Amino acid sequence: MHTVLTVASGVLLTLGSIFLLTGAVGLLRFPDFYTRIHAGGIAETVGAGFILLGLLVRPDDWSPSVAVRLLVILAFLVLTSPTATHVLAQAARRDGVPVWEEGDGPQ
Amino acid sequence: MILAVMVALLVAMGLVLARVYLGPGRYNRILAVNLFGTKTVLFVAVVGYVFGRPEFLDIAILYALVNFVATIAVLRLTHYDELVEQHHEEEV
Amino acid sequence: MSTEFTLVAIALLAMLTLTAMIISRLRGLYGAAMVAALFSLLTASLFVLMDAVDVAFTEAAVGVGVSTVLVLTVLALTHSREAVTPRNRRLPAVAVVVAAGGALVYASQDLPAFGSADSPIQTHPITDVYLVESQEDIGIPNVVTEVLASYRGLDTLGELIVVFTAGLTVLSLLGTLAPPEDCKPPGRFHLTDYRVIRIVSGLLMPFILLFALYVLFHGDYGPGGGFQAGVIFASGFVLYGLVFGLDRAQQVVPPRVLWLLVSLGPLVYAGVGVTTMLLGGTFLDYDMLNQGHPESGQHLGILVVETAIGLTVAAVMMTIFFGFASRGVTRK
Numbered sequence: 279m280h281t282v283l284t285v286a287s288g289v290l291l292t293l294g295s296i297f298l299l300t301g302a303v304g305l306l307r308f309p310d311f312y313t314r315i316h317a318g319g320i321a322e323t324v325g326a327g328f329i330l331l332g333l334l335v336r337p338d339d340w341s342p343s344v345a346v347r348l349l350v351i352l353a354f355l356v357l358t359s360p361t362a363t364h365v366l367a368q369a370a371r372r373d374g375v376p377v378w379e380e381g382d383g384p385q
Numbered sequence: 386m387i388l389a390v391m392v393a394l395l396v397a398m399g400l401v402l403a404r405v406y407l408g409p410g411r412y413n414r415i416l417a418v419n420l421f422g423t424k425t426v427l428f429v430a431v432v433g434y435v436f437g438r439p440e441f442l443d444i445a446i447l448y449a450l451v452n453f454v455a456t457i458a459v460l461r462l463t464h465y466d467e468l469v470e471q472h473h474e475e476e477v
Numbered sequence: 478m479s480t481e482f483t484l485v486a487i488a489l490l491a492m493l494t495l496t497a498m499i500i501s502r503l504r505g506l507y508g509a510a511m512v513a514a515l516f517s518l519l520t521a522s523l524f525v526l527m528d529a530v531d532v533a534f535t536e537a538a539v540g541v542g543v544s545t546v547l548v549l550t551v552l553a554l555t556h557s558r559e560a561v562t563p564r565n566r567r568l569p570a571v572a573v574v575v576a577a578g579g580a581l582v583y584a585s586q587d588l589p590a591f592g593s594a595d596s597p598i599q600t601h602p603i604t605d606v607y608l609v610e611s612q613e614d615i616g617i618p619n620v621v622t623e624v625l626a627s628y629r630g631l632d633t634l635g636e637l638i639v640v641f642t643a644g645l646t647v648l649s650l651l652g653t654l655a656p657p658e659d660c661k662p663p664g665r666f667h668l669t670d671y672r673v674i675r676i677v678s679g680l681l682m683p684f685i686l687l688f689a690l691y692v693l694f695h696g697d698y699g700p701g702g703g704f705q706a707g708v709i710f711a712s713g714f715v716l717y718g719l720v721f722g723l724d725r726a727q728q729v730v731p732p733r734v735l736w737l738l739v740s741l742g743p744l745v746y747a748g749v750g751v752t753t754m755l756l757g758g759t760f761l762d763y764d765m766l767n768q769g770h771p772e773s774g775q776h777l778g779i780l781v782v783e784t785a786i787g788l789t790v791a792a793v794m795m796t797i798f799f800g801f802a803s804r805g806v807t808r809k
Contacts, residue, residue, distance in 0.1 A: 288386050295393035298424070302400035305420065311412055314404075318420045326427055329390060333434060347442035351430065351449060355423065358453040361677045362419055368671055369460050370412045388481055395488045402492055405515065406499050411507055418511045422541075425518045429525050429533075435481070436528070440699040443692070444525060444534055447709065448518065450685060451542040454716050455514050457674070461719045462549040463507050 283337040290335060294328030297321050310378030311370060319363035326355050391431050398424050415459055422452030486526060493519050504559050506552055514545040530700035531621045534692075538708040543794055546715055550801040615775040617697040625702065626779040630761045634746050637786055644739050644793035651800040678720040685713035693787050694780075703783040707790025715798050723802055732799070735792050742789025749781055 304317025330352045334345055401424065404417040426448045433441030496516045503509040517540030524533035562570070589596035598604060611623045625633050693706035718726035750761040758765035763778025 291386055291390050295390050298397045298427075299393055299400075301420075302397040305404050305417065306400055306407075311410075311416070314413065315416060318401075318416060322420055322423055326423055329427055330430065332390075333430060336434075339434070339437060339439075341439065344439040344442065347439070347446065348430070351426065351442065351445050354446065354449045355426065357677060357681070358449065359419075359423060361673055362453055362456045363416070365457065365460055365671055365674050366412060366416055366419070373412070375410065375412055391481075391485060395485065398492060399488075402495055402499075405512060406495075406502075411505070414508045414511055418515050421515055422518055425522055428522055432485075432522075432525055438528075438530075440530060441525060443695075443699055443701065444521075444530060444537065446688065447534060447692075447705075448521070448537050448541075450688070450709070451537055451712065452518075453681075454712050454719075455511075455541050455545045457678075457716060457719055458546040459507065459511055459549055462546075462553045 280337050283335055287332045287335045287337075290328050290332030294325045294330075294332055297325030297328060301325060311375050312367060312377060315363050315367055319360060323355060323359045326359075327352060330355075387431060387434055391428070391435065394424055394428050394431065398428070411463060415456065419452060419456045422448065422455070426452070482526070486523070489519060489523050489526065493523070504561075506559055507549065509559070510545060510548045510552060513548070514541045517541045517544070531619075531702065531705075534700045534705045535708070538705050538712070542712040543708055543715070543798075546719075546798065547801060550798070554801075554804060614772070615779070616772050617776065617779070619697055619699065619702075622696050622702050622779065622783070626782050627763060627775055630750075630763075630778075630782065633782070633786070634743070634750070634761070637743055637746055637789055640790055640793050641739060641743050644789075644796050647797045647800050648736075651804055674720055678716055682713055682717055685716070686710060689713065689787075689791075693783060696783060697776075697779070703786025704790055706783075706787040707792075708794060710787065710791040711794030711798070714795050718798065718802065723799065727799065730795065732796075735796050735799075738788050738792035739796060742785040742787075742792070745785035745788075746782055749778060749785075753778075 298321070301317050301321030304321060305314050308314045308317050330348050334348045398421060401417050401421045405414055405421070408414045408417055426445045429441055429445045429448060433439060433445070493516065496512060496519060500509050500512050500516065503512065517536060521533045521537040521540070524530075524536060593599075607620060607624060607628070611620055611628070615623050615627060617623060689706045689710035692701035692709055693703060696702035696706070714726060714730060717729070749763075749766075753762045753765045754760055756765040756768070761778075763775045764771035765774060766777050767774035
C-alpha cells in the first residue's frame with residue numbers, strides 16, 4: 279500500500295511538472311495574447327492541480343490537517359485562476375488588444 | 386522527487402519572468418504576473434514539504450488569495466481610464 | 478546549510494535581481510507596479526525558504542495585497558508614465574548607488590556565517606529565555622507571537638499607535654470619505670457586468686473573512702497574528718469594493734463604523750494595560766489577569782491584544798483604501 283501510494287504520488291507530481299513547464303513554454307512561444315491565456319491559464323491550473331494532488335497522496339507525512347489545507351488551496355486555485363484569466367480576456371477584448379491572424383508576426 | 390518538482394517550478398518561474406519582461410503591452414504583463422503568483426503558491430507548498438513543516442500551507446492559501454486580489458485590482462484600476470479624463474496615457 | 482537550500486536560494490535571488498532590473502527598465506508605471514508586486518512575492522518566497530514564516534506572511538499580505546492596490550489607485554489619479562531622467566543626472570546617480578551598495582556589501586562581511594554555531598543568536602542567554610522559559614511562562618508554540626504580544630508588548634502598542642496615526646493622517650489629508658451616492662462608477666464599463674467575477678467574488682468573501690479570523694486565532698500555534706489578520710480582512714473588503722463598487726462597500730461598512738473601529742484598537746490595548754495596573758501589577762503584565770493562574774492570564778492577555786491589533790489594522794487599511802479610491806470619484 280505504501281509503495282502504491284508513493285508511486286502514485288510520484289506519477290502525479292511528474293505529470294504536474296510537465297504541464298507546468300509546457301504551460302510556461304507556451305506562454306513564451308505563442309504569438310498573441312489570447313492564445314497565451316490558453317497556454318498559461320489552462321495548462322498551469324491543471325499542473326497546479328496535479329502537483330497538489332500528488333502532495334496530498336504522499337503517505338510519508340500525511341495528516342488530516344495538512345490534507346484539508348491542500349484541498350483548500352486546490353479549491354481556491356481552481357476557483358480563482360480561471361476567473362482571473364476570464365476577466366483579463368474580457369477586459370483586453372474591450373480595450374482592443376489585437377487578435378492574431380494567420381500570417382502576422384508574433385505580438 | 387520533490388526536488389525535481391522544485392527545479393521544474395524554478396525553471397517555469399524563470400520562463401514566466403521572461404514574458405514579464407517581453408510582453409508587449411500591459412495585458413501580457415498582468416497575465417504573466419498572475420501566473421507567477423500561482424507558481425509561487427506551489428513553490429511555498431513544495432518548500433513546506435521539503436522542510437517538513439505543514440504550517441507553510443497557510444502561507445500558500447494567503448498567496449493564492451492575494452494574487453487574485455492584485456489581479457482584479459489592476460484590471461479594475463487600469464480599465465477605468467475615464468476616472469481622470471485628460472491625462473491618461475494608453476500604453477504601459 | 479545543504480546544497481539544495483543554496484541552489485534554490487541562488488535561483489530565487491537571481492530572479493529577484495532580474496525583477497529589479499525589469500522594474501527599473503519599465504517606463505509605464507502600471508506595469509512597474511505589477512512587477513513590484515511580483516518582487517514582493519519573490520521576497521516572501523525567500524523568507525519562507527529561510528524559515529521566517531511570520532515575516533513572509535506579512536510581506537505577502539501587505540506588499541502584494543494592500544500596497545499594490547494603493548499604488549494602482551494613486552496611479553489612476555495621476556500620470557502613469559515615468560519621466561526620463563536627463564543624461565547629466567545619470568552618472569551621479571550610478572555613483573551613489575554603487576557607493577551605497579558597496580558599503581552594504583562591505584559591512585555584511587562582518588556578519589557571522591549563516592547558521593554558524595558561535596553567532597550571538599546561538600550563544601547569548603536571552604535565546605534561552607525566549608525559547609525555553611517562554612514555554613514554561615506562557616506555553617503557546619509560536620514564539621514570535623509570545624515575544625510580540627507579551628515580552629515586548631509595549632513596543633507592539635507603539636506600533637499599533639503608528640498604524641493608528643497613519644489612518645488619522647490619511648483621513649486628515651484626504652478629508653472625509655465621499656458619500657455613497659457619489660461613489661457610483663461612471664458610465665460604460667463596470668466590472669460587475671461580468672457575472673462570473675461577481676459570483677466568484679461573492680462566493681469568496683465569507684471565506685476570506687473567515688480566513689482572516691482563522692489567522693488571528695491560529696496565530697498562537699502557526700504563522701499569523703493580529704497584523705496579518707487585519708490586512709487579510711481589509712483585502713477582503715478591498716476585493717468587494719473593487720468588484721461591486723465603492724457605494725455598496727460603504728453601505729456594508731459605513732465610515733462612522735470604520736472610524737470607531739480605528740480608535741477601538743489602541744483603546745482596548747491600552748485598556749488591558751491599565752486593567753493589569755488596577756489589578757495590582759505593572760502596565761501590560763498579563764499575569765494579573767487571572768490571579769493564581771499566570772499562564773491562562775497570559776493567554777487571555779495575548780488573545781485580547783491580538784484582536785485589538787487586528788481590529789485597528791483592518792479598519793485603518795480599509796479607511797486608507799476607501800479614502801484613496803473615493804478621491805478619484807469626487808474629482809469629476
